[in-house]
Amino acid sequence: MFRLVASAVLLLIYLFLWVTQITTPLLYSTADFIAFYAAGDIARQYGASQVYDLNLQHAAEQKIIGTVLPVEETYPYNHLPFLIPVLQFLVSSNYTASFTRWAIALTLIGVAGVYVLQRTLTQEKPSDRLFTALGLWLFFPTAISIIQGQDSVVLLLGTALWMDGLLHKQPKQAGLGLALTTVRPHIALFLAVPTLMQRKRTFLWFAAGSALLAALSFLLLGLDGTRDFLHILSLTSEGDGFQMGLPAMFNITGIMARRFPSLSFKQIEGISWSLFVVTLVLVAIRWRRTRRVDEMLIAATLSLSALTAPHLHYHDLTILSVALVAVLRVRRQDLPLPLPEITIGAAWLLFLNHYLPNHFLVPYLFMAWLAWHIFPRRQRLASIAP
Numbered sequence: 001m002f003r004l005v006a007s008a009v010l011l012l013i014y015l016f017l018w019v020t021q022i023t024t025p026l027l028y029s030t031a032d033f034i035a036f037y038a039a040g041d042i043a044r045q046y047g048a049s050q051v052y053d054l055n056l057q058h059a060a061e062q063k064i065i066g067t068v069l070p071v072e073e074t075y076p077y078n079h080l081p082f083l084i085p086v087l088q089f090l091v092s093s094n095y096t097a098s099f100t101r102w103a104i105a106l107t108l109i110g111v112a113g114v115y116v117l118q119r120t121l122t123q124e125k126p127s128d129r130l131f132t133a134l135g136l137w138l139f140f141p142t143a144i145s146i147i148q149g150q151d152s153v154v155l156l157l158g159t160a161l162w163m164d165g166l167l168h169k170q171p172k173q174a175g176l177g178l179a180l181t182t183v184r185p186h187i188a189l190f191l192a193v194p195t196l197m198q199r200k201r202t203f204l205w206f207a208a209g210s211a212l213l214a215a216l217s218f219l220l221l222g223l224d225g226t227r228d229f230l231h232i233l234s235l236t237s238e239g240d241g242f243q244m245g246l247p248a249m250f251n252i253t254g255i256m257a258r259r260f261p262s263l264s265f266k267q268i269e270g271i272s273w274s275l276f277v278v279t280l281v282l283v284a285i286r287w288r289r290t291r292r293v294d295e296m297l298i299a300a301t302l303s304l305s306a307l308t309a310p311h312l313h314y315h316d317l318t319i320l321s322v323a324l325v326a327v328l329r330v331r332r333q334d335l336p337l338p339l340p341e342i343t344i345g346a347a348w349l350l351f352l353n354h355y356l357p358n359h360f361l362v363p364y365l366f367m368a369w370l371a372w373h374i375f376p377r378r379q380r381l382a383s384i385a386p
Contacts, residue, residue: 003131003340010138010347018147022099029065032075032315033099033149037064039077039084040091040098048084049225051077052232064095078236080182081217081229083151099149106146106153110137113157116164117325121339128340132328135343136321140350145315152315154183159322162191163298166199175205182210184316190280190305194287250363251312258360272310279308296374299326303370314354317363320370327373334373 021027028034038060039051050056057076062069090101118133136142145152161177164170178195181188188210196203221229246257246268253272256263263271283301290297302323306312324346328339335342346366353362 003134003344006344006348007131007134007138010344010351013351014138014143014147018103021147022096022103025066028095029061029069029075031099031148033102034061034064035075035077036079036083036087036102036149036151037091037095037098038075039079040087041093043084043088044091048081048088048220049222050228051081051084052221052225052228054228054232054235076232076236078232079151080185080213081220081225082213083154083183084220102149103146106149106151109157110142110146110153113153113160116157116160117322120164120167120325120329124339128338131340132343135340135345135347136325138344138347139318139321139324140347140354141315141317142321143347143351144354145318148315150315151183152318155181155187155316156318156321158183159187159191159302159319162195163302163322163326165202166195166293166298167295171199171201172205174199174202175207176209178202178206179209179213182213184309184312186276186309186311187305187316187319190276190283190309191301193280194284194301197284197288198290198293245313248314249312250314250317250360251307251309253310253312254360269310272308276308276310279304295326295330299323299370300374302326303367303374307367314363320363320366323370327370331373 021031035057038057041060042051042053042056046056054071054074054076058069058071058074061074086105087102090105091098114133114137117136118129121129121132124132142153142156144150145156158177158180162174162181165172165174165177174195178188178191181191192203192206195206218226246253246265248254249257251272252275253268256268256271260268283304287293287297287301302319306317306319309316321343324343328335328342332339337345349362350366353359356362
């Protein structure tokens with residue numbers, strides 16, 4: 001009964017938040033969907049090749065908000081182009097209806113990702129698997145991705161397919177799932193390099209899938225549109241304006257921006273990229289030397305990718321739900337609670353934490369909890385022994 005009530009109440013809260021988001025004009029500018037709507041609307045009116053024209057994006061968002069919007073406050077659509085046909089199909093002149101259709105599409109993608117994850121929990125009873133899956137779907141970073149209209153659920157689906165394919169030796173599934181993670185290029189790079197070290201066939205499928213998406217993107221944009229895309233990437237990578245929000249990030253970049261406000265963006269960027277590359281090299285070496293790719297190695301890789309990726313916002317922490325499933329598969333006997341209570345409890349904790357003054361605390365504690373269970377008990381004891 002507890003599982004059903006806790007899940008239903010949280011689901012109703014999420015539904016209320018989403019309805020408020022799409023029906024309150026004052027909140028339009030706070031939703032990430034405004035950039036996706038602008039992209040779809042531009043593609044619908046002018047063609048996909050014009051989507052990365054910053055002036056058109058600015059005009060489209062200003063029209064939605066209904067007030068003067070400074071150019072530097074534009075929320076740029078700087079995502080990869082292969083989602084443009086989907087946005088073009090779903091977006092109309094009605095913002096609320098467009099958001100609704102996009103949210104339904106994101107929900108279906110999220111459900112697909114969670115289905116892949118729960119499929120790996122084969123030792124659980126059907127009812128336990130059902131509520132465990134529900135807790136994973138209610139995982140707050142995943143939910144906020146849908147509420148805000150972000151595409152992080154594509155990242156969730158990609159990483160779920162990648163992990164499931166690796167564990168069951170399905171290189172095609174793992175590689176094509178990894179190709180989907182290119183919606184977040186930093187994450188894709190962090191996962192692809194270790195994959196190359198251990199599973200070359202999987203990497204070849206990733207390369208093939210990524211090449212197909214790149215070819216589709218170029219066909220959509222053409223040469224001029226590709227130049228506009230690269231120009232927007234260049235502008236947003238400078239960190240000033242365009243709502244990049246470094247202090248709001250949950251990675252090392254965000255920690256430095258909050259703790260050391262005197263550092264310039266270039267300094268933070270340099271340190272972040274250096275740590276990212278060093279961590280990636282160390283992880284790749286670990287993959288190269290391992291005898292088998294297991295759940296703990298996958299969970300550690302996903303967690304480190306979230307912590308060290310130079311650009312990562314809260315909704316991208318959805319990949320921690322994949323790391324959580326990897327841990328649950330191995331540590332289920334060591335945990336004090338059944339799996340549904342853990343996933344539903346994690347969803348509630350992260351939701352409630354988001355409204356606390358210091359909403360960074362619980363996600364970092366969650367990462368620490370994952371790290372504690374990733375390393376075998378004998379290794380933990382050995383590390384603290386005198």
